Amino acid sequence: MAQATAVIGGTGLYALVDGEARTIATPYGAASVTAGVLEGRDVVFLARHGSGHSTPPHRIDARANAWALASLGVRALVSTAAVGSLRAELPPMSFALADQLLDRTWGRADTFFDGDDGLVRHLPFAEPFCPELRAIARAALPDAAPRATVAVIQGPRFSTAAESALLRAQGADLVNMTLCPEVALAAELGIGTATICVVTDTDAGTSDEDPDRVTAELVFRRLDEARPRLVDAIARIVAAIPDGYAPRELMDRTAIDAVLARPVRA
Ligand SMILES: CSC[C@H]1O[C@H](OP(=O)(O)O)[C@H](O)[C@@H]1O
Numbered sequence: 095m096a097q098a099t100a101v102i103g104g105t106g107l108y109a110l111v112d113g114e115a116r117t118i119a120t121p122y123g124a125a126s127v128t129a130g131v132l133e134g135r136d137v138v139f140l141a142r143h144g145s146g147h148s149t150p151p152h153r154i155d156a157r158a159n160a161w162a163l164a165s166l167g168v169r170a171l172v173s174t175a176a177v178g179s180l181r182a183e184l185p186p187m188s189f190a191l192a193d194q195l196l197d198r199t200w201g202r203a204d205t206f207f208d209g210d211d212g213l214v215r216h217l218p219f220a221e222p223f224c225p226e227l228r229a230i231a232r233a234a235l236p237d238a239a240p241r242a243t244v245a246v247i248q249g250p251r252f253s254t255a256a257e258s259a260l261l262r263a264q265g266a267d268l269v270n271m272t273l274c275p276e277v278a279l280a281a282e283l284g285i286g287t288a289t290i291c292v293v294t295d296t297d298a299g300t301s302d303e304d305p306d307r308v309t310a311e312l313v314f315r316r317l318d319e320a321r322p323r324l325v326d327a328i329a330r331i332v333a334a335i336p337d338g339y340a341p342r343e344l345m346d347r348t349a350i351d352a353v354l355a356r357p358v359r360a
C-alpha cells in the first residue's frame with residue numbers, strides 16, 4: 095500500500111510507530127523503514143542514524159533513504175533534527191521550524207542527477223522546505239519559532255568557536271549535520287519536507303563554562319528530555335496534513351520516474 099507521509103527521525107528518535115521493520119533495496123544500498131499508523135494516518139518511519147545511532151552524519155546514505163521513501167509513494171516528509179543554537183532567542187529545549195539551509199557539507203552524494211545515465215536536472219531550491227507543510231507545522235506548533243536558517247556542517251566533529259561565530263555572521267540561526275543533502279534529495283524525488291528542529295545546545299558556547307556548550311552527551315540527554323514533546327509535535331503535524339496534499343512540482347515526473355526505474359542493489 096502506498097504510504098503518503100514519512101517521518102525521518104534524527105538523533106534521539108529511533109522508533110515511532112508499531113510495525114515490522116522492513117529493508118528496502120535501492121540503487122544506492124538498503125534502507126530500513128517501519129510502516130505503521132500515527133494519529134489514524136498511515137506513515138512510514140525511517141531512523142536517519144539507524145536504530146542504535148550506528149551511522150554517523152557524514153556516512154548516512156541519504157540517497158538510499160530518499161529513494162526508498164519515494165518508491166513507497168511518499169509525498170510528504172516530516173523530519174526531526176537536533177540542532178545547536180547560534181542565537182539567544184532560540185534557547186536549548188526550544189523548537190523551531192527550519193525555513194532555510196546553508197550547506198557547509200562536502201563530499202556527500204547529494205543528487206540523483208549526476209549525469210551518469212545522461213539524465214541532467216537542476217532543482218530549484220530557493221525555498222528548500224515545502225511552504226504548505228511549513229504552514230501546517232506552524233499552525234500545529236504555535237510555540238515553535240516559525241522560521242530558522244540552519245547551517246549544515248560536515249561533522250562528525252562540532253564547530254570551533256571561530257566557525258560558530260562565522261556561521262552566525264553569515265546568517266545562520268541554528269547548526270546541524272544532516273539536513274543536507276536530505277531535504278534536496280527528497281525534493282528531487284517530488285517529496286515536500288517540513289523539519290522540526292530541537293535546540294539541544296548553544297554550539298561552541300558563550301564561554302568555556304557555558305553549561306549548554308555542545309557535547310554529544312548533552313545532545314542525547316536533551317533529546318531524551320524533549321522526546322515526548324517531539325513525538326507530540328510530529329503527531330500534530332501528521333494529523334493536519336490533508337489527504338490531498340500535493341508537493342510543489344520542483345522536478346518533472348519523467349525524471350523522477352527514470353530515477354525510480356534504476357536497478358536496485360541489495
Ligand atoms: C549526536 S550529536 C550530533 C548529531 O545530532 C544531530 O543529528 P540529527 O540531525 O540526525 O538530529 C546532528 O546533525 C548530528 O548528526
Ligand SMILES: Nc1ncnc2[nH]cnc12
Pocket residue numbers: 176177178179247252253269270271294295296297298308313
Ligand atoms: N552544535 C551542533 N552542531 C552540529 N550539529 C548539532 N546537532 C545538535 N547540536 C549540534
